[in-house]
Amino acid sequence: MIKKIKGKLKKSVLLIGLCAGFLTGCGSSKKELLVPDKEEYVKSEHVVETVMCGDLESSFSLTLKGKDYTRIDYSLKAQNINQMLDNHELTFDGCYVTKGQKVKKGDLLISYTSKKLDDEVKSYQDEIDSNNSTIEHYRRLMNIDGSVDYSDAIEKLEDRNEVLYLYKKEADDKRKDFKIYAEEDGTISFIFEDMIQYWGYIWTGSDQFIVMTESTGSSIFSVKTDENYDFKIGDIYEATTTINTYRMKLTAIDEDGDKKALTFEPEDPSILIPSDAVLTMRINRPVMKNVVYVNTKAVHKTDDERYIVYVLDEDGFRHATVVETGNIVEGKIIISSGLTGGELVSLD
Numbered sequence: 496m497i498k499k500i501k502g503k504l505k506k507s508v509l510l511i512g513l514c515a516g517f518l519t520g521c522g523s524s525k526k527e528l529l530v531p532d533k534e535e536y537v538k539s540e541h542v543v544e545t546v547m548c549g550d551l552e553s554s555f556s557l558t559l560k561g562k563d564y565t566r567i568d569y570s571l572k573a574q575n576i577n578q579m580l581d582n583h584e585l586t587f588d589g590c591y592v593t594k595g596q597k598v599k600k601g602d603l604l605i606s607y608t609s610k611k612l613d614d615e616v617k618s619y620q621d622e623i624d625s626n627n628s629t630i631e632h633y634r635r636l637m638n639i640d641g642s643v644d645y646s647d648a649i650e651k652l653e654d655r656n657e658v659l660y661l662y663k664k665e666a667d668d669k670r671k672d673f674k675i676y677a678e679e680d681g682t683i684s685f686i687f688e689d690m691i692q693y694w695g696y697i698w699t700g701s702d703q704f705i706v707m708t709e710s711t712g713s714s715i716f717s718v719k720t721d722e723n724y725d726f727k728i729g730d731i732y733e734a735t736t737t738i739n740t741y742r743m744k745l746t747a748i749d750e751d752g753d754k755k756a757l758t759f760e761p762e763d764p765s766i767l768i769p770s771d772a773v774l775t776m777r778i779n780r781p782v783m784k785n786v787v788y789v790n791t792k793a794v795h796k797t798d799d800e801r802y803i804v805y806v807l808d809e810d811g812f813r814h815a816t817v818v819e820t821g822n823i824v825e826g827k828i829i830i831s832s833g834l835t836g837g838e839l840v841s842l843d
Contacts, residue, residue, distance in 0.1 A: 541841040541843055543807060543842065545840075548788075551783040551788055555778055558776075559716040559773070560716060560773055561716050562716070562717060569675045576673075580695060585673065586608045586609075587694050588606035589606065590691050593683065596683045597680075599680050600678065601677060602677045603676055605675045606673070626655060682714050714760055715760055717757060717758045719751055719754045720754060720755055728747065731762055732745065741766065741774065743761060744762045746758050783824070786829050787831075788829050789804065791827065794828055802818050803816060804840045804841075818832065
């Protein structure tokens with residue numbers, strides 16, 4: 496009986512020694528693995544998942560919001576315009592934009608020409624040019640012959656030119672009243688088509704008549720992201736609202752700290768999207784070929800800054816396995832070494 500007990504004790508000591516040897520490594524020269532405080536060798540129920548190996552497809556979403564925009568109403572005084580057209584003092588040159596067209600600040604939108612004002616400006620400029628030529632001629636004569644003095648004549652001509660410049664500026668300013676230029680970059684959202692059809696005449700229902708409205712940014716949508724994705728200006732992506740799908744072109748990429756600020760506009764410039772719309776854009780990442788990956792919940796960080804997973808053996812016991820990790824993609828983490836795929840790992 497004593498021999499049997501001694502035999503059992505020897506087996507127990509041997510088993511404990513083997514377990515201790517597994518925990519401490521093959522020799523004292525190896526670094527001890529510091530694992531989280533889990534009951535590693537207790538057989539119990541666990542939430543498990545299989546380590547995958549193969550191609551990993553993934554995507555991410557961007558939420559695009561419209562830029563704040565400013566409505567600019569361009570108007571003309573109907574009474575003045577119509578009367579001058581009737582008296583042939585004004586000619587309608589045309590409207591140079593269409594609804595939905597994008598414009599830059601300073602672009603000519605609509606134009607009338609006043610022959611009377613054009614003639615006035617030309618007359619003032621011609622007289623200024625003539626006076627300048629005379630002034631230059633007098634100065635050359637004075638340089639040739641020091642006994643002659645045209646200083647008084649030059650002074651009178653210069654005084655006259657100052658007056659002419661004022662007259663010319665006044666006439667130029669009047670001409671500008673009959674031309675409309677874009678005050679900001681934006682998109683033309685309204686044009687009174689009857690004005691074009693009736694050669695520039697404006698209905699006199701009110702003193703002011705809105706010729707067109709420019710909404711800056713009404714079709715410009717932006718988002719900031721820290722996604723490590725190769726965005727390229729000019730690429731087309733689909734974006735959706737609850738009822739519509741739009742093809743959006745990436746038009747600008749700006750760095751904003753650790754993030755990228757992306758600007759998108761409709762591929763078709765004639766399409767206007769309400770500025771308060773929220774667009775959802777789903778973008779597929781490049782497929783990662785032949786990689787090992789697992790749920791991020793399976794990976795744990797140790798006190799000595801290493802990463803481990805708990806692999807279940809065929810008997811249901813967990814064993815800590817050191818792994819090297821890569822990118823995290825939609826709740827999955829790439830395993831670059833330590834696992835090969837097919838293993839069962841614990842998520843708890």
